[in-house]
Amino acid sequence: MRPTASTSPMDVNLLEQIVELMALHDLNTVDVRDGERRVILKRGAVSMSATAAPVAAAPIAHHQAQSSPSAEKSVALVDDEAGYHKIMSPMVGTFYAAPKPGEKPFVLVGGRVGPDTDVCIIEAMKTFNNIKAECSGTIARMLVQDGQPVEFGTVLFTVKP
Amino acid sequence: MFSRVLIANRGEIALRVIRACRELGIQTVVVYSTADADAAYLKLADQAICIGSAAPKDSYLKMDRIIAAAEVADVQAIHPGYGFLSENSHFAEICRDCKIEFIGPSPEAMASVGDKVQCKRMARKARVPTVPGSEGEVDEEKDALKIAREIGYPVIVKAAAGGGGRGMRVAHNDVSLLGGLRQAQAEAENAFKNSAVYIEKFVELGRHVEVQIIADRHGNAVHLWERDCSMQRRHQKLVEESPSPLLKPKTREALCHSAVRLIKAANYTNAGTVEFLVDRDQNFYLLEVNARIQVEHPVTEAVTGIDLIKAQIRVAAGEKLPFSQADIKQLGHAIECRINAEDPARNFAPSPGVIEQLRLPGGPGVRLDTHVYQGYRIPPNYDSMVGKLIVHAATRADAIATMRRALSEFYVAPIKTTIPLLLQILDNPNFQSGEVDTGFIERVMLSK
Numbered sequence: 001m002r003p004t005a006s007t008s009p010m011d012v013n014l015l016e017q018i019v020e021l022m023a024l025h026d027l028n029t030v031d032v033r034d035g036e037r038r039v040i041l042k043r044g045a046v047s048m049s050a051t052a053a054p055v056a057a058a059p060i061a062h063h064q065a066q067s068s069p070s071a072e073k074s075v076a077l078v079d080d081e082a083g084y085h086k087i088m089s090p091m092v093g094t095f096y097a098a099p100k101p102g103e104k105p106f107v108l109v110g111g112r113v114g115p116d117t118d119v120c121i122i123e124a125m126k127t128f129n130n131i132k133a134e135c136s137g138t139i140a141r142m143l144v145q146d147g148q149p150v151e152f153g154t155v156l157f158t159v160k161p
Numbered sequence: 162m163f164s165r166v167l168i169a170n171r172g173e174i175a176l177r178v179i180r181a182c183r184e185l186g187i188q189t190v191v192v193y194s195t196a197d198a199d200a201a202y203l204k205l206a207d208q209a210i211c212i213g214s215a216a217p218k219d220s221y222l223k224m225d226r227i228i229a230a231a232e233v234a235d236v237q238a239i240h241p242g243y244g245f246l247s248e249n250s251h252f253a254e255i256c257r258d259c260k261i262e263f264i265g266p267s268p269e270a271m272a273s274v275g276d277k278v279q280c281k282r283m284a285r286k287a288r289v290p291t292v293p294g295s296e297g298e299v300d301e302e303k304d305a306l307k308i309a310r311e312i313g314y315p316v317i318v319k320a321a322a323g324g325g326g327r328g329m330r331v332a333h334n335d336v337s338l339l340g341g342l343r344q345a346q347a348e349a350e351n352a353f354k355n356s357a358v359y360i361e362k363f364v365e366l367g368r369h370v371e372v373q374i375i376a377d378r379h380g381n382a383v384h385l386w387e388r389d390c391s392m393q394r395r396h397q398k399l400v401e402e403s404p405s406p407l408l409k410p411k412t413r414e415a416l417c418h419s420a421v422r423l424i425k426a427a428n429y430t431n432a433g434t435v436e437f438l439v440d441r442d443q444n445f446y447l448l449e450v451n452a453r454i455q456v457e458h459p460v461t462e463a464v465t466g467i468d469l470i471k472a473q474i475r476v477a478a479g480e481k482l483p484f485s486q487a488d489i490k491q492l493g494h495a496i497e498c499r500i501n502a503e504d505p506a507r508n509f510a511p512s513p514g515v516i517e518q519l520r521l522p523g524g525p526g527v528r529l530d531t532h533v534y535q536g537y538r539i540p541p542n543y544d545s546m547v548g549k550l551i552v553h554a555a556t557r558a559d560a561i562a563t564m565r566r567a568l569s570e571f572y573v574a575p576i577k578t579t580i581p582l583l584l585q586i587l588d589n590p591n592f593q594s595g596e597v598d599t600g601f602i603e604r605v606m607l608s609k
Contacts, residue, residue, distance in 0.1 A: 149233040
């Protein structure tokens with residue numbers, strides 16, 4: 001997917017060059033500022049889910065053309081989330097947002113969390129594991145859906161400190 | 162037949178299994194660690210699931226995460242590859258309990274052939290020659306001395322739960338035996354959490370000759386002839402070939418038939434390898450059984466024309482073997498060289514890093530099994546093998562010539578590989594005449 005000039009905060013060609021340079025030099029994060037505009041490019045873990053997280057601007061497709069859903073790497077523009085904590089899955093399993101079906105979710109966007117706050121359940125092999133925030137702040141985004149399979153390293157929530 | 166299989170391994174063997182599944186129309190799910198996240202072979206699978214961080218104990222050895230991935234991806238079977246969990250009978254049991262087919266032997270067969278002392282007992286019952294030695298574990302010094310005097314020095318003390326050449330000590334007399342006994346026990350406790358050792362006659366100047374076998378769940382068991390793996394360094398194979406040079410036809414027949422007898426006695430199913438030591442008089446003795454597909458399986462695939470990974474999958478899916486013993490021929494000669502990212506000039510120090518330049522061999526009779534490509538970063542966390550180069554030709558001399566040509570076409574930079582040593586091996590007159598043994602490389606080539 002290529003963003004058009006009007007939706008991209010920056011020159012698309014420049015960003016594509018940066019993406020290629022990142023892959024070439026094995027860089028994980030590049031923070032580019034141009035006056036008031038700022039773009040942070042991250043090469044992240046492979047996501048199992050084909051549904052990309054909502055982002056501020058259209059994601060730039062990685063220059064490798066092959067796309068099988070789980071092997072595709074998306075470079076998401078995350079303008080506002082520099083310095084945010086990421087709550088990542090420590091295991092492989094199924095994500096559940098609430099303690100039981102029909103109950104209120106553990107946390108909502110905007111909710112406060114502390115290190116020991118349960119933020120979700122990940123179920124694997126019929127065992128249910130409460131996942132702790134392990135950080136403090138407010139939930140900025142939930143990046144996965146209830147019932148979605150997750151893998152080791154999948155980003156579940158971002159937390160504004 | 163399965164519709165989806167999970168591959169619980171990495172690198173070239175993961176790619177090998179993906180290839181077999183793709184040809185069988187089976188969907189593939191491959192697990193990976195964060196160290197392998199950028200590997201291109203992941204894209205050839207239908208799905209890739211990250212199961213942990215780089216260290217094997219945090220990823221490829223995490224049984225719970227692998228099973229969780231299998232459930233989440235809804236697979237019917239798991240192929241364990243080689244190494245990692247491939248010979249872990251506990252893992253095979255968990256798969257069975259979770260109603261996931263483990264592509265390999267049953268947990269019981271795996272455990273019985275994996276216990277070297279028990280395996281020897283089964284071998285004796287099945288009239289498979291074993292190296293003269295202790296009937297079981299040896300712990301007391303007086304028992305060790307008694308056995309050594311009975312079978313005659315030199316002897317070797319070996320760990321019962323061992324493998325990979327560890328927990329072994331050769332002794333030429335009583336004094337070195339007693340010291341070696343304690344050292345081997347300590348090393349075995351450290352490496353395998355089991356200090357049990359046994360004593361065998363040490364066959365000097367022996368050849369390592371192994372037999373590929375496969376059995377289905379309908380009572381059919383066959384051998385696919387032998388591979389000679391005498392070219393080793395520190396018990397790691399560098400070059401493998403089939404047929405074994407200088408092995409007489411009668412010895413070959415007897416060796417291969419005894420392998421099948423042992424496998425049947427152990428109720429073993431799926432693929433495996435029975436390893437033997439052959440002495441200068443063509444006597445052969447059982448070494449051990451490897452209850453998994455092996456690195457060097459392409460050598461057998463070349464001379465028999467049989468795809469062993471597909472055969473494994475078919476057996477696990479409950480099918481009968483699609484060939485009988487009479488169908489399996491050994492045609493021509495095949496040689497495999499393992500290409501490791503190690504620097505022979507610096508005592509084989511590992512050479513991880515980015516492969517900046519890569520030019521691969523090709524042409525008639527050349528097969529290359531590798532997951533690497535230009536730009537690939539070799540992670541430092543796993544074994545150093547970057548590929549297997551296999552050649553198949555009409556005669557052994559032709560195969561050596563083709564291998565020499567293929568190795569000389571193979572260019573890797575800046576990481577160092579064992580290609581220069583492999584070329585030296587091919588040029589060595591003893592290798593060319595077939596007059597080698599398992600100590601040859603270290604004794605003759607590396608000590609210069």
